[in-house]
Amino acid sequence: MTGNVPFPDRDTVAEKLATLSEADKSYLALLMENAAQDDNLLEGLRRHLDLAAGSRLLNSLKLENLGLWLGAAAPDRLQIRLMETARSSQHPAYQAVRTGLSRSGGLEKAYPPATR
Secondary structure (H helix, E strand, C coil), X not given: CCCCCCCCCHHHHHHHHHHCCHHHXXXXXXXXXXXXXXXXXXXXXXXXHHHHHHCCCCCHHHHHHHHHHXXXXXXXXXXXXXXXXXXXXXXXXXXXXXXXXXXHCHHHHHCCCCCC
């Protein structure tokens, strides 16, 4: 028997993020509802971005749309961690997701600027 393997594993989450069909969006939204799954979601996002960074052809628009969807769909508690993940590399794959996250306005909704 193997040790404890997180469910879902990062490869499963990465596959869902790569295709992002309506069924995958529902699956990921359900995953984001459970705070105990945050690390699995973020590991899957890192895996997806690393695979995209290593591919011969980079679909920046698709990655930007992924960031846009994540920023809009993710709960407030995940917004900073998503942005930290997107900022963890200067590779264009990470930059595209970061652009989508910024455009979604999720971080600003979760943490509005202080008014004086």
